[in-house]
Amino acid sequence: MSTETAGTTDAAPTTEVAPPGADGDGGRTGVRAWLDRHGWVVPTVVVGLAVALPLRGCSGPRAPPWRRGS
Amino acid sequence: MIVFPERLLRGDVPNRDYLHLYGPGSIWTIAAVFKAFGVSLWTERVVGLLQLVGLIAATTYVGYRWGRYAAALCGVVTAVIIIPPIGATALAWVGGVALALWAVALAARALDAGADRRRTLALAGLLAGVALLFRPDLVLCLGLGLGVLFLWALDGAGRRRLVLGLAIGLSPYLVHLAVAGPGNVVRGMFIEPVFDLRPGRRLPFPPPHDEYTSFLNRAFAFRDFPWPFPTPRQPMQIAVWFWVLVAVCAALVAIAVWSKRSGSPHGWRLLALALFATGLLPQVVQRADTAHLSWVSCVPFGLLPAFLAEAARLRGTRVVLRRTAMLAPLALLFLFPHFTYRWYADYVAQSVGYDRVVYSVDHRGRSFYYGRQDVPVAAEAMLDDVEALTEAGDRVIVGPGDLRRTPYSEAYLYYLLPELTPGTRYIEMDPGVANAEDSGLADELRDADVVILSTMYDNWVEPNTSMEPGSDEPNRVLDELYCLHDRYGDNPAAGAGRPIFELYVRCGQGEDGA
Numbered sequence: 001m002s003t004e005t006a007g008t009t010d011a012a013p014t015t016e017v018a019p020p021g022a023d024g025d026g027g028r029t030g031v032r033a034w035l036d037r038h039g040w041v042v043p044t045v046v047v048g049l050a051v052a053l054p055l056r057g058c059s060g061p062r063a064p065p066w067r068r069g070s
Numbered sequence: 071m072i073v074f075p076e077r078l079l080r081g082d083v084p085n086r087d088y089l090h091l092y093g094p095g096s097i098w099t100i101a102a103v104f105k106a107f108g109v110s111l112w113t114e115r116v117v118g119l120l121q122l123v124g125l126i127a128a129t130t131y132v133g134y135r136w137g138r139y140a141a142a143l144c145g146v147v148t149a150v151i152i153i154p155p156i157g158a159t160a161l162a163w164v165g166g167v168a169l170a171l172w173a174v175a176l177a178a179r180a181l182d183a184g185a186d187r188r189r190t191l192a193l194a195g196l197l198a199g200v201a202l203l204f205r206p207d208l209v210l211c212l213g214l215g216l217g218v219l220f221l222w223a224l225d226g227a228g229r230r231r232l233v234l235g236l237a238i239g240l241s242p243y244l245v246h247l248a249v250a251g252p253g254n255v256v257r258g259m260f261i262e263p264v265f266d267l268r269p270g271r272r273l274p275f276p277p278p279h280d281e282y283t284s285f286l287n288r289a290f291a292f293r294d295f296p297w298p299f300p301t302p303r304q305p306m307q308i309a310v311w312f313w314v315l316v317a318v319c320a321a322l323v324a325i326a327v328w329s330k331r332s333g334s335p336h337g338w339r340l341l342a343l344a345l346f347a348t349g350l351l352p353q354v355v356q357r358a359d360t361a362h363l364s365w366v367s368c369v370p371f372g373l374l375p376a377f378l379a380e381a382a383r384l385r386g387t388r389v390v391l392r393r394t395a396m397l398a399p400l401a402l403l404f405l406f407p408h409f410t411y412r413w414y415a416d417y418v419a420q421s422v423g424y425d426r427v428v429y430s431v432d433h434r435g436r437s438f439y440y441g442r443q444d445v446p447v448a449a450e451a452m453l454d455d456v457e458a459l460t461e462a463g464d465r466v467i468v469g470p471g472d473l474r475r476t477p478y479s480e481a482y483l484y485y486l487l488p489e490l491t492p493g494t495r496y497i498e499m500d501p502g503v504a505n506a507e508d509s510g511l512a513d514e515l516r517d518a519d520v521v522i523l524s525t526m527y528d529n530w531v532e533p534n535t536s537m538e539p540g541s542d543e544p545n546r547v548l549d550e551l552y553c554l555h556d557r558y559g560d561n562p563a564a565g566a567g568r569p570i571f572e573l574y575v576r577c578g579q580g581e582d583g584a
Binding site for chain 1: 115119122123126127130133134137138141142145146149150153154157158414416417418419420421426427428439441
């Protein structure tokens with residue numbers, strides 16, 4: 001199809017379909033506006049919690065055979 | 071993953087001086103961290119945690135292209151799948167997959183408008199090379215994921231950048247080849263894992279729905295944790311998981327092809343990621359236990375919310391419906407909850423002190439965790455005796471109760487005996503390798519000073535060759551040269567009257583202490 005020189009032969013369009021962090025809501029103010037501007041904050045907090053919650057629990061024995069004896 | 075890096079710091083080389091079935095990258099990484107922060111279980115766990123974060127961050131990063139909601143879902147799904155079986159253990163697989171997924175994600179990023187394509191592609195190639203340093207068997211999924219971009223999406227300059235980065239990332243293999251020797255490297259990283267080990271680790275394909283095939287999965291059933299919903303039996307959950315995983319990979323490829331044909335700017339990204347995820351499937355085809363299912367599923371399931379977001383976008387679905395559809399991976403995990411939600415919830419509950427059962431084997435200021443109280447008691451008594459009977463630098467071999475059968479081994483005991491030297495290259499014992507006729511284990515026993523046998527895996531049963539007896543020569547050498555010093559603990563699962571540990575010393579050096 002197209003030829004171009006910057007590393008790809010199949011050029012991407014100049015506008016993103018879904019810009020990072022944008023979920024389609026706009027016109028907010030205050031904290032929500034700040035969170036919209038810093039789109040990475042919410043997923044980082046949510047995923048960070050998902051990682052952190054079980055961490056202490058799984059810091060013990062790592063494999064099942066020894067959990068209750070056999 | 072604790073003993074190998076410490077051995078490296080003491081001058082032993084993987085593949086040359088001890089069996090190591092993967093690339094040296096993981097050992098090098100942990101050894102470097104050990105060098106900086108000291109050898110301890112917790113140092114290793116920090117590396118493991120960083121690997122875990124790297125992998126979960128990679129799927130989150132991919133999802134972020136479709137917004138915060140998709141990013142959070144991708145990360146949470148990956149976490150729920152990968153954390154229970156791995157925890158913060160620094161397995162080479164997690165580090166390798168994390169690096170490889172970042173490589174594919176960045177290579178696809180290079181196709182975006184406004185990206186610094188040359189640097190991004192070089193970095194992607196570099197990460198792919200380092201991933202192969204961790205796990206050479208990732209070559210298939212990386213070949214598919216990066217290959218499709220290399221062949222059809224990149225121009226000459228882009229290809230050169232990718233290959234340059236890859237070459238730099240792989241170049242430490244030259245050091246490994248020079249230090250370990252080409253013959254040892256080929257034997258340790260290719261012949262032993264692919265040909266010698268495989269018959270003893272392979273499990274039936276497809277996984278049966280009515281019986282356990284994995285020894286460790288059978289043992290997992292002993293763990294009870296309340297679960298409020300009706301569920302099928304665990305073997306059925308494993309079988310369902312396998313087929314759902316295959317279906318998810320097929321869905322990823324289908325959505326990617328649809329996206330590409332629709333002219334979406336995400337087409338190449340999705341195609342590369344879908345092929346990458348599909349390239350992981352051989353891992354579960356050769357051994358469909360829950361560990362391998364988790365190690366593979368964390369990527370395709372973790373990417374699924376992003377793919378569903380793209381499918382919904384292509385269909386023009388409303389936001390509410392789109393967001394509902396993106397929850398599908400979380401719903402699918404309810405089909406096999408004992409290995410996902412229930413296990414995850416178990417660890418969350420233990421994190422706040424509910425039903426937390428942890429015992430530790432402590433020796434010489436080092437600790438290793440066990441979930442069974444009698445094993446640490448027996449181990450500590452045995453380690454104290456080893457300490458009294460040996461001098462620094464003596465050679466110790468840790469093996470199973472019957473040296474003809476080597477399905478697994480208690481390698482952590484080497485970590486707890488840092489003043490002694492492992493007397494065998496089989497720190498990790500594997501079926502078809504350590505018990506092979508020409509393994510050299512018998513000669514190593516002739517040169518060792520003390521032998522510890524553990525019966526913890528003597529009741530190992532799997533539908534493969536793992537419990538077929540191998541060479542009897544190591545047992546004969548043990549009978550000829552060693553005398554039983556003592557027996558520790560009681561392990562009825564291994565047979566009536568069997569101890570957990572037996573300690574053997576050279577005859578004439580403290581034998582018959584029992």
